[in-house]
Amino acid sequence: MAELLGVENLSAGYGEARVIQNLTFSLQDGQSLALLGRNGVGKTTLIDSLIGVTTRFGGKIALAGEDITALPPHLRARRGVGWTPQERNIFRSLTVEENLTAVELPGEWSAKRVYGLFPRLQERRSNMGRQLSGGEQQMLAIGRALVLNPRLLLLDEPTEGLAPIIVDELLGALRELARAGLSMIIVEQKPKKILPFTDEAIVLDRGSIAYAAPSAELIADPAALDAHLTATKKAGR
Structure with a gap:
């Protein structure tokens, strides 16, 4: 399985403010990633950085082996980066x-x-x-x-504020997309919703990766999942 997304030592934010620091991770073609953590830890900033609307202070982003770090958002979209923001747009x-x-x-x-x-x-x-x-x-x-037929779909809290019946419909659709082999990064504050159909998981805390593991590992060890998410909350107080 080939690497679709490679992020290396990425630091970014808004204006002069750095929000994420030295993030390094990768995603294989056909796999999905759960991006977890409490509010304000940098999840949306990472998504914004992948689509190209933040200030980059360092690092590199590659899509299917092509360096897209310097590309503006519309050219990243043409390369296959799709995006569903919280505001829906x-x-x-x-x-x-x-x-x-x-x-x-x-x-x-x-x-x-x-x-x-x-x-x-x-x-x-x-x-x-x-x-x-x-x-x-x-x-x-x-x-x-x-x-737009993206190679990578970025979803920023797609279930936020929705009725439970609609949440179930959306999650069913995302499961279908994962089964079809569409690569996705899904931001979610309630990990148990998306871990069952994602391949990898990252927990962010204060702009850095606090924990990374296969999703199945976290499903099999709920205590570890709770411990990591609780740790990020305590650290942010």
């Missing part, structure tokens, strides 16, 4: 169908396939973005990222 004045077809690129993922993944969207294909519930907007945001 859908076109609220366009229909569901228009949201998907406006950005669709040739590849395995089309609007039709997105409808298969999220039947709710097909039912609401003529609804405006602003008419959707929060959960439906999140599904649409993921669908918009998928029709």
Whole structure:
């Protein structure tokens, strides 16, 4: 299995403020990574750094062997970096169908396939973005990222603030994406939601990697998982 993403000694932040420090990790093609930790430890900053919207103080990012460190966000997207932000960023004045077809690129993922993944969207294909519930907007945001046919999909807390029934639907869709071999990095504060279908896990604390292990290892040892996450909370007090 070839390496898809390689991050080496990455330090980044916003303006003059450094948020993440000397992060080094990799992700193999076809695998998924759970990015864990409490609020404010640098998870979103890492995602922002991978898409290219932070200040980089040092380090290197490679995608499929190509150095993308100096590329702006739109060129990283063309190389295959997809992104679903917390804010969702859908076109609220366009229909569901228009949201998907406006950005669709040739590849395995089309609007039709997105409808298969999220039947709710097909039912609401003529609804405006602003008419959707929060959960439906999140599904649409993921669908918009998928029709760009990314090699790596970054999801920043996709289940935050959603009703349990919608959370279950979203997690089911993410499991399906993982089974299909789409590489993903998923930010989540509740690890038990995503560890069962991710391959690797990283716990961040104060901008650094506090712990990294296969997801299965953390599932098999819940006490260790609790200990690492509790340790990050105590350290941040």
